[in-house]
Amino acid sequence: MNEIKVTIIDREGEVHDLVGPTDMNMNIMELCKAYELPVLGECGGMAMCATCQCYLESDTDLPEQRDAELDMLDQAFFVKPNSRLGCQIHLTEEIDGIVLRLAPEA
Numbered sequence: 001m002n003e004i005k006v007t008i009i010d011r012e013g014e015v016h017d018l019v020g021p022t023d024m025n026m027n028i029m030e031l032c033k034a035y036e037l038p039v040l041g042e043c044g045g046m047a048m049c050a051t052c053q054c055y056l057e058s059d060t061d062l063p064e065q066r067d068a069e070l071d072m073l074d075q076a077f078f079v080k081p082n083s084r085l086g087c088q089i090h091l092t093e094e095i096d097g098i099v100l101r102l103a104p105e106a
Contacts, residue, residue: 002021002022002023003019003020003021003022004019004020004022004091004092004093004095004096004097004098005017005018005019005096005097006018006019006020006028006031006091006095006098006100007058007097007098007099007100008032008035008037008054008100008101008102009057009099009100009101009102010037010038010102011038011102011104011105016035016037018031018032018035020091021091022091022092022093024091025090026090026091027045027086027087027088027089027090027091028052028054028086028087028089028091028100029041029045029052029085029086029087030045030087031091032052032086032102037102038102038105039051039052039086039102040052041086041087043087045087046068046087047066047068047069047071047072047085047087047088048068048072049072050072050073050075050076050077050085050106051105052085052086052087053073053076053078053079053083053084053085053086053102053103054083054084054085054086054100054101054102054103055080055082055083055084055100055101055103056082056083056084056098056099056100057082057099057100057101058097058098058099058100060094060095060097060098060099061094062084062089062095065084065088066088068088069084069085069088072085073085076103076106077103077104077106078103078104078106083103084100086100
């Protein structure tokens with residue numbers, strides 16, 4: 001399987017069903033930008049800005065957060081227990097069907 005389904009709920013509550021490639025080393029932030037969803041990704045995916053923060057709304061098992069992601073979320077606005085940085089979630093077969101909600105803009 002070279003594609004997965006990703007559901008993104010935007011800031012207005014609209015649901016977007018996206019299809020993402022698993023063979024291009026893309027992440028959620030890049031996928032959202034490719035579909036022209038309102039995700040800034042100002043730092044280019046380096047876990048240094050939190051403009052791609054989202055909330056995990058499904059029971060998808062994700063890799064443990066690394067220190068850089070945790071440090072950035074410590075400084076971000078609107079952080080919840082299910083907050084993740086989209087740039088740190090890579091498109092893999094293991095996350096097929098993931099549901100994420102975009103965090104409010106700061």
